[in-house]
Amino acid sequence: MGKKISLIGAGQIGGTLAHLIALKELGDVVLFDLAEGMAKGKALDIAQSSSVEGFNADIKGTNNYEDTKNSDVIIITAGVPRKPGMTRDDLLGINLKIIKQVAEGIKNTSPKAFVICITNPLDVIVMALQKYSGFPKNMVVGMAGILDTSRFKYFLSQELKVPANQIESLVLGGHGDTMVSMLNHTKVNGKPVYDLIKEGKLKKESLEDIVLRTKNGGAEIVKLLENGSAFYAPAAAGVEIAESYLKDLKKQLPCAAYLDGQYNIKDLYAGVPVLIGKGGVEKIIEIDLNVEEKNNFENSINSVKDLFNAAKKIDPAL
Numbered sequence: 001m002g003k004k005i006s007l008i009g010a011g012q013i014g015g016t017l018a019h020l021i022a023l024k025e026l027g028d029v030v031l032f033d034l035a036e037g038m039a040k041g042k043a044l045d046i047a048q049s050s051s052v053e054g055f056n057a058d059i060k061g062t063n064n065y066e067d068t069k070n071s072d073v074i075i076i077t078a079g080v081p082r083k084p085g086m087t088r089d090d091l092l093g094i095n096l097k098i099i100k101q102v103a104e105g106i107k108n109t110s111p112k113a114f115v116i117c118i119t120n121p122l123d124v125i126v127m128a129l130q131k132y133s134g135f136p137k138n139m140v141v142g143m144a145g146i147l148d149t150s151r152f153k154y155f156l157s158q159e160l161k162v163p164a165n166q167i168e169s170l171v172l173g174g175h176g177d178t179m180v181s182m183l184n185h186t187k188v189n190g191k192p193v194y195d196l197i198k199e200g201k202l203k204k205e206s207l208e209d210i211v212l213r214t215k216n217g218g219a220e221i222v223k224l225l226e227n228g229s230a231f232y233a234p235a236a237a238g239v240e241i242a243e244s245y246l247k248d249l250k251k252q253l254p255c256a257a258y259l260d261g262q263y264n265i266k267d268l269y270a271g272v273p274v275l276i277g278k279g280g281v282e283k284i285i286e287i288d289l290n291v292e293e294k295n296n297f298e299n300s301i302n303s304v305k306d307l308f309n310a311a312k313k314i315d316p317a318l
């Protein structure tokens with residue numbers, strides 16, 4: 001039997017997710033949104049491209065959670081995106097309420113689903129989703145690190161004029177202004193990025209600019225679009241997680257995952273490398289961090305903790 005993938009939120013990211021999932025034939029898609037017409041309209045539009053693209057997948061739009069019943073994968077983008085000048089954290093109050101409704105909607109209908117959350121502020125929203133839904137912690141992840149890493153790799157590839165797929169790197173921690181580009185784990189064609197600086201092939205300042213531009217990667221797009229936030233790259237990143245789960249690829253991917261002592265962090269979601277396979281988050285991978293990476297990572301974790309405390313003030317049930 002084919003897999004069933006439900007997308008909660010049929011906005012910019014939700015629509016792009018549906019399109020990518022159809023093109024890749026990962027399964028049948030249910031596009032859910034409170035705005036029923038948006039979900040149905042996008043589903044119909046994508047379905048009408050099937051004979052041109054040659055894919056075979058059922059795409060439905062709905063505003064009824066019953067239609068998402070027994071999903072294998074659920075990807076959540078329901079929520080409000082940023083406006084120019086806003087930080088992701090500014091979305092906390094409104095998106096927390098939305099995520100509570102989503103948790104109510106999916107917990108009884110798809111208790112066995114693997115859930116990927118994309119709604120911001122990511123780390124706190126994915127943690128709230130897990131708590132509100134009661135889903136097993138290994139079956140709930142947040143998408144952020146793949147996107148941040150992909151942005152970093154792209155900027156570095158442009159600077160060095162090499163294809164982005166020749167760059168290895170990791171951006172970890174919280175999906176906010178404190179995210180950490182792991183420079184000691186960054187390699188270009190297998191060569192450590194610090195060696196390129198020593199050899200005069202990359203300026204230290206250029207690398208610092210890239211780290212900063214990565215942190216502001218989302219805001220840069222919000223400013224350009226004026227009305228909405230990034231959606232192509234976030235959707236591609238969400239699909240990579242879903243595919244690794246559905247096909248049991250056991251890819252090592254940076255995701256917001258529940259930490260229970262790993263990296264000395266307890267009872268918190270944050271961005272770390274994890275292994276995604278048919279068991280969901282099958283393993284948290286603990287990489288060695290040098291002193292600078294460790295300090296920056298701890299700083300980022302503290303900001304996630306602060307934001308979660310702010311969430312608890314909004315909803316003591318958390």
Ligand code: APR
Nearest residue numbers: 009010011012013033034077078079080081098118119120
């Ligand atoms: N249940 C279901 N859908 C909802 C709900 C809800 N309670 N509340 C809002 N939505 C829907 C909206 O109707 C809208 O169609 O969520 C959709 C969000 O789509 P966009 O506004 O286009 O936002 P998008 O760019 O897709 O980003 C969604 O992901 O990256 C994050 O910061 C981003 O939090 C934002 C989210």
